[in-house]
Structure formats: structure tokens, C-alpha cells
Amino acid sequence: MTDSPPLVEMKNMNVTFGGVHAVEDVSIDLRPGEILGLVGGNGAGKSTLIKTLSGAQKPDSGQIFINGNPATIDNPRDAKALGVETIYQTLALAENIDAPGNMFLGRELVTRLGTLDDSAMEDASRRVMGRLNPKFENFKTPVTSLSGGQRQSVAIARAVHFNARILIMDEPTAALGPAETEQVRELMRQLKREGIGIILISHDIHDVFDLSDRISVMLQGRLVGTVNREDVTMDEVLAMIIVGKQPGELTSTDLADLHG
Amino acid sequence: MLRASEIDTRMLGMLALLLVIWVGFHFMSGGTFLTPRNLWNLSVQFSPVAIMATGMVLVIVSRNIDLSVGSMLGLVGMAMAIIQAEIIPDIFGFDHPATWIVVLLIGLALGALVGVFQGAVVAYIGVPSFIVTLGGLLVWRGVAWSLASGRTIAPMDSTFQLLGGGSRGSIGEVGSWVIAGLAVAAIVFYLVNDRRQRKRFGFTLRPMWSLVTVGVVGSLAVLGAVWTMNSYYLPVNVARQVAEERGLAWPEGGLDIPLGISYPVLIALGVMLVMGFIANRRRYGRYVFSIGGNPEAAELGGINTRWTVVKTFMVMGILVGVAAAVTIARLNAATSGLGTLAELYVIAAAVIGGTSLSGGIGTIPGAVLGALVMQSLQSGMVLMRVDAPLQDIVVGVVLVVAVAVDVFYRRRSER
Ligand SMILES: Nc1ncnc2c1ncn2[C@@H]1O[C@H](COP(=O)(O)OP(=O)(O)OP(=O)(O)O)[C@@H](O)[C@H]1O
Numbered sequence: 001m002t003d004s005p006p007l008v009e010m011k012n013m014n015v016t017f018g019g020v021h022a023v024e025d026v027s028i029d030l031r032p033g034e035i036l037g038l039v040g041g042n043g044a045g046k047s048t049l050i051k052t053l054s055g056a057q058k059p060d061s062g063q064i065f066i067n068g069n070p071a072t073i074d075n076p077r078d079a080k081a082l083g084v085e086t087i088y089q090t091l092a093l094a095e096n097i098d099a100p101g102n103m104f105l106g107r108e109l110v111t112r113l114g115t116l117d118d119s120a121m122e123d124a125s126r127r128v129m130g131r132l133n134p135k136f137e138n139f140k141t142p143v144t145s146l147s148g149g150q151r152q153s154v155a156i157a158r159a160v161h162f163n164a165r166i167l168i169m170d171e172p173t174a175a176l177g178p179a180e181t182e183q184v185r186e187l188m189r190q191l192k193r194e195g196i197g198i199i200l201i202s203h204d205i206h207d208v209f210d211l212s213d214r215i216s217v218m219l220q221g222r223l224v225g226t227v228n229r230e231d232v233t234m235d236e237v238l239a240m241i242i243v244g245k246q247p248g249e250l251t252s253t254d255l256a257d258l259h260g
Numbered sequence: 261m262l263r264a265s266e267i268d269t270r271m272l273g274m275l276a277l278l279l280v281i282w283v284g285f286h287f288m289s290g291g292t293f294l295t296p297r298n299l300w301n302l303s304v305q306f307s308p309v310a311i312m313a314t315g316m317v318l319v320i321v322s323r324n325i326d327l328s329v330g331s332m333l334g335l336v337g338m339a340m341a342i343i344q345a346e347i348i349p350d351i352f353g354f355d356h357p358a359t360w361i362v363v364l365l366i367g368l369a370l371g372a373l374v375g376v377f378q379g380a381v382v383a384y385i386g387v388p389s390f391i392v393t394l395g396g397l398l399v400w401r402g403v404a405w406s407l408a409s410g411r412t413i414a415p416m417d418s419t420f421q422l423l424g425g426g427s428r429g430s431i432g433e434v435g436s437w438v439i440a441g442l443a444v445a446a447i448v449f450y451l452v453n454d455r456r457q458r459k460r461f462g463f464t465l466r467p468m469w470s471l472v473t474v475g476v477v478g479s480l481a482v483l484g485a486v487w488t489m490n491s492y493y494l495p496v497n498v499a500r501q502v503a504e505e506r507g508l509a510w511p512e513g514g515l516d517i518p519l520g521i522s523y524p525v526l527i528a529l530g531v532m533l534v535m536g537f538i539a540n541r542r543r544y545g546r547y548v549f550s551i552g553g554n555p556e557a558a559e560l561g562g563i564n565t566r567w568t569v570v571k572t573f574m575v576m577g578i579l580v581g582v583a584a585a586v587t588i589a590r591l592n593a594a595t596s597g598l599g600t601l602a603e604l605y606v607i608a609a610a611v612i613g614g615t616s617l618s619g620g621i622g623t624i625p626g627a628v629l630g631a632l633v634m635q636s637l638q639s640g641m642v643l644m645r646v647d648a649p650l651q652d653i654v655v656g657v658v659l660v661v662a663v664a665v666d667v668f669y670r671r672r673s674e675r
């Protein structure tokens with residue numbers, strides 16, 4: 001696996017909003033069949049970073065390589081064409097449209113006559129949702145009338161349906177109940193076995209520890225570091241998140257502060 | 261039960277409102293409202309408003325507004341009038357057989373052009389549509405005025421006039437019944453086909469009683485409307501001419517030749533079908549609704565949201581072109597004041613018809629019904645000789661009340 005090029009390589013990414021340096025010189029990479037945890041406090045720049053990969057945010061500078069080839073990602077369409085699917089933190093659902101409509105938003109199935117094939121889209125949605133949240137039954141109502149967890153299921157189903165090679169999940173289970181969260185975790189393990197690379201952003205450090213192979217930590221727009229899950233303890237990662245210290249630099253007083 | 265039946269409660273409410281207005285005016289006007297004559301005229305006058313309202317639905321659904329449609333109607337109508345009354349006759353002579361279609365196409369193209377221009381300023385420069393079209397309201401009226409320097413342009417080409425209804429501008433008794441038959445067949449086909457599709461994928465079926473009720477009520481409405489149109493007869497002098505042309509004997513007591521459905525109504529119904537199809541069955545329509553629901557989601561879905569907005573204003577412009585043709589054809593003239601305040605009627609029609617001003621929600625048939633409500637109000641007031649200022653007051657109040665009801669209704673249904 002080491003000789004094949006990484007699935008994704010983001011090099012020296014920079015994004016500024018007016019005076020705010022939201023992402024500063026950050027480089028991360030993702031390998032096939034790997035789950036990369038991306039963690040950091042609120043406003044650390046995680047969402048902004050992954051948006052440059054999903055085409056939702058133009059970086060000021062930086063390079064993105066997919067399978068070793070330089071990639072130009074100017075808009076969400078470019079990213080999808082490269083096999084990048086994203087579950088946004090905001091879910092990005094059109095409230096007035098039903099679940100199948102949202103799943104296929106921008107990629108609607110049409111009949112030979114060029115009309116929307118609602119039945120086929122509903123059918124496909126039911127099948128994906130069966131793997132994800134079998135209790136989901138609200139295929140005809142606008143998503144605005146769904147619960148937070150159901151809406152999240154729709155967003156996940158959308159990302160999973162299109163056979164992504166690279167899956168970005170920004171807080172995918174924040175609104176899910178325990179049973180649904182477990183379904184999503186199981187799904188992630190399954191996708192991982194299929195060789196899909198997943199970037200998982202989560203505030204649930206246990207979740208990240210459970211699922212990730214490697215963990216990248218951001219603090220105030222900068223990358224603190226990337227570590228192998230096996231090489232670190234949860235405390236060490238917490239220290240990276242909160243005070244930006246590398247695992248080796250950690251002193252006992254730091255640890256005491258963390259737990260204080 | 262109503263929910264399972266999939267009968268739109270809002271649509272029911274609107275039909276009830278219409279009924280109240282009609283019956284109310286009928287009694288207040290001493291029995292002149294619900295007569296074939298009044299309803300036939302009402303249907304002709306309703307057409308331009310209905311045509312534009314279908315476009316306004318998409319504009320409002322996309323979180324925009326078009327305040328310029330009345331002035332645009334004035335501009336496009338004036339341009340079409342000048343071309344057919346003053347330019348084409350000079351070159352090809354009066355009543356050339358191709359005049360009407362050339363003029364109509366130029367009108368549609370001009371409407372599209374104005375729409376694209378306004379849409380581009382909204383979508384690509386980012387000026388709010390409220391401002392762009394408020395400017396348009398002044399600009400296009402001004403241009404219309406200067407085109408004719410305040411003159412009234414007349415007469416229209418004789419074929420073109422048919423677009424406006426009038427005593428010759430309808431399809432007659434037989435044609436109307438044929439249309440009625442087609443419409444009933446279409447209703448039945450739609451209901452049966454929908455049921456078959458759901459069976460194919462094993463989705464829940466609509467209960468039989470609801471299916472049958474919708475089918476029967478819909479068919480009766482169609483047949484009743486056509487019967488009414490066919491109960492209005494040509495005036496005696498025209499009837500005599502027509503009888504002569506057809507080689508019919510002219511009996512002592514005269515001849516009742518039904519007018520049937522007028523061309524404007526036919527055009528409006530055609531526009532409603534096409535726009536309904538575009539809104540519900542085409543990708544473009546889905547994109548418009550998604551922009552209204554969540555512009556960011558639409559963008560992240562890979563939809564070209566700006567171009568979609570430009571197209572929406574273009575469609576609006578084309579429909580203004582159609583409405584302008586119908587209007588000047590009916591009046592057989594164009595004045596610089598043509599279409600004044602039409603934007604109010606059109607926006608009110610869309611809103612009464614269930615279009616939400618916050619975007620994302622609206623239906624084409626709803627807006628057409630809304631147009632019928634607005635035109636019924638206006639016709640009723642004219643029938644009762646309410647003077648113009650009071651009419652304006654009523655329309656203004658109705659618009660505000662309609663939005664208030666809409667806001668209230670949605671706030672409640674959100675809980
Ligand atoms: N569209 C924007 N315009 C201006 N500033 C922005 C924008 N998006 C993000 N920022 C700023 O960039 C910084 C990073 O935000 P970002 O959303 O990437 O953080 P995050 O790590 O995802 O945080 P959270 O864990 O709360 O989701 C913040 O300071 C935020 O205020």
C-alpha cells in the first residue's frame with residue numbers, strides 16, 4: 001500500500017476570510033481504505049479545509065493531488081467527477097424537497113423523454129436507506145418535516161449512493177441516535193473494506209479513536225500534526241487539540257491541566 | 261384522512277374562496293355575475309394574468325420577485341403594435357398572412373431579452389431582484405412611452421386579433437367539446453398511470469374513494485366550464501355573417517351560435533400545462549425549487565444556480581410577451597399605459613395560489629386559480645360599478661391579507 005500514491009494529497013492549503021486565516025499552510029493525505037480522523041476545536045478550520053477538497057471553497061493557494069495527479073477542483077461538480085462525495089456539517093439539504101429529490105439533487109435520474117424519473121429515484125433511495133436507517137419511511141415529505149437524525153441519514157445516503165472513492169464526513173453522526181450511529185459506523189467499516197478513503201471530522205474523540213487509522217489535528221487554522229492511532233493515547237490527542245503540543249512534548253503538568 | 265387522500269387542502273380552500281366570491285357577487289350584482297356572458301368575458305380577461313402568474317411562481321420560488329412585468333407588458337405590447345400597425349404594412353401590405361406569427365415571435369424574443377437582461381443583473385452582478393425590477397418598472401414604462409410618444413397604436417392585424425378572443429377568436433362548440441373530452445381523458449389517464457407506477461414500485465396507493473372523487477369532480481368542473489363557454493352565443497350581426505359563410509339558412513328568430521372556448525383561454529391553459537410540466541417534471545424546475553429551498557445546497561449539489569435564475573427571468577419575460585400579445589389583440593390597440601398595475605395582480609395571483617414569498621414553495625395550477633380569484637374580484641367590482649380608486653384599494657388590501665394569511669398558515673404548520 002505504501003508504494004501506491006495516496007488517494008488524496010492536499011499540500012500547503014491556505015484559505016483566508018478577510019483578516020481571518022481560517023486554514024494556514026495545512027497539508028494532509030488520505031490512503032485507500034483508510035479512515036483519517038480530522039479533529040480540532042470549534043473554528044479550528046476543519047470544515048473550511050475539507051471544503052477545498054469538495055469544491056465548496058476556493059483555496060487562496062495550495063495543491064490537491066488525487067491518485068498522484070494534480071487535480072483542479074473549482075466547484076462541487078469537479079469534485080464529484082473525481083469521486084469525492086461530501087456530507088456537510090450543515091447537511092446541505094433543500095428543505096422543501098423530499099428525501100429522494102435531495103439525494104439526487106443536481107444528478108437527477110431522468111426517463112428517456114428527459115423527464116424526472118421520481119419513481120426510480122425513490123426506489124434507489126429506499127435501497128440505500130435500507131442499509132443505513134431501515135426504519136426510515138418518509139420518502140414523500142419535504143425534508144423540513146424530518147427529525148435532525150433523519151435529515152442526517154438523508155445526507156449520508158446521498159454521499160454513499162454515488163459510489164464515492166473519497167468520502168468526506170463532517171460531523172456525520174452529531175444528530176443520530178445510538179442505533180443509527182452504530183449503523184453509520186458499520187457502514188464506514190464496510191466502505192473502508194471496499195477500499196474507499198474516508199475523512200471523518202468529529203468532536204467525539206471516542207468515535208474518532210474507534211474508527212480512525214490516523215488522526216490529523218488542527219488548531220487555529222494550522223495543522224498541529226498527524227499521528228497513527230496506535231501510537232498515541234486519547235490524552236495525547238486531547239493535548240494536541242487543546243494546547244497544540246506534540247505527543248512527545250507533553251509534560252505531567254500539561255496532563256494535570258487537561259484533567260483539571 | 262385528508263392527508264392520506266393526498267387532496268391538497270390549500271387548493272380546496274382556494275376553491276371555496278372562489279365559490280364565495282362568485283356567489284357573493286352574483287347576489288350583490290342582482291344575478292348578473294354567474295351568467296355565461298360574464299363568465300366568458302371573465303375567462304378572457306383572466307388569461308393574461310394567469311399566463312404571467314405561472315412564470316411569477318417560478319420567480320418567487322427562486323427567492324426573487326419581478327415587479328416589472330406590468331411595464332414590460334407595456335413595452336412588449338407597444339413594440340408588437342407598432343411593428344404590425346406601422347412597419348410591416350408599409351413593407352408587405354395590410355393583413356399579410358404571416359404578420360401575426362412574425363409579430364408574436366418578435367414579441368416573445370423581446371420579452372426573453374428583457375428577462376435575460378434583468379436576470380443577469382440579479383444573478384451575476386448580485387443586485388437584489390427587488391431593486392432590479394423596481395428599476396425595470398420605471399425604465400420599461402418609460403421606453404414604452406417614448407416608443408409611441410404617448411399615442412394609441414391601432415388597429416392590429418386581423419389574424420393577430422384572434423389571439424385576444426373577441427367574437428371570432430374562439431374555437432366554437434364542437435372544438436370546445438373535443439377539448440373537454442381530451443381533458444377528461446387526461447385526468448383519467450393521469451390518475452390511472454399514477455396508480456400503476458406506484459404499484460410497480462410497491463409504494464402506498466392513494467385510497468380509491470379519493471381517486472374517484474378527484475376524477476369525478478375534476479371531470480365535472482371541465483364539463484361545466486365548457487358547457488358555460490358554449491352557452492354564450494355570438495352577437496346577432498356576427499352570427500348572421502358566420503351563418504352566411506357556412507351557408508346556413510338564417511331562421512326567423514335568429515341563430516344561437518356558441519362561441520366556445522376563446523383562444524386566450526386556450527393559450528392560458530396551454531401555458532399552464534407547459535409550465536406545470538417544466539416545474540414538476542423537468543430538471544430545471546427541480547433546480548428552481550432547490551434554490552428556493554436552500555441556495556447553498558443547490559450550489560453544493562453542483563447546480564448552476566446563477567444560470568438557473570437567469571433562465572427563470574427569461575421564462576417570465578417570454579410569458580409577458582405572450583400576455584402582451586393577448587392583451588393588445590383583445591383591445592385591438594396598444595396604449596402607453598398598457599399593463600399598468602399588472603404586477604400587483606400577477607404577484608397577488610401567485611401568492612393567493614400558495615406561492616410563498618420566502619421562496620421554495622408554490623404551484624402552477626394554484627397560481628392559475630389565484631389569477632381566477634383576482635380577476636373575479638376585479639370583474640365583480642366592475643359589474644357592481646365600484647369606482648377605480650376603490651378597486652385599487654380592494655386589490656391592495658387583498659394582496660396584503662393574502663400574504664398575511666400565508667405567513668400565518670405556514671407558521672402554524674411549522675409547529
Ligand atoms: N464563509 C466564511 N466567511 C467568513 N469566515 C468564515 C467562513 N467560514 C468559516 N469562517 C471562519 O473560519 C474559521 C474556521 O471555520 P471552520 O468552520 O472551518 O471551523 P471548524 O473547525 O469546522 O469548526 P467547528 O468544529 O465549529 O465546525 C472560523 O474562524 C470561522 O469563523
Ligand SMILES: [Mg+2]
Nearest residue numbers: 046047048089
Ligand atoms: Mg466545522
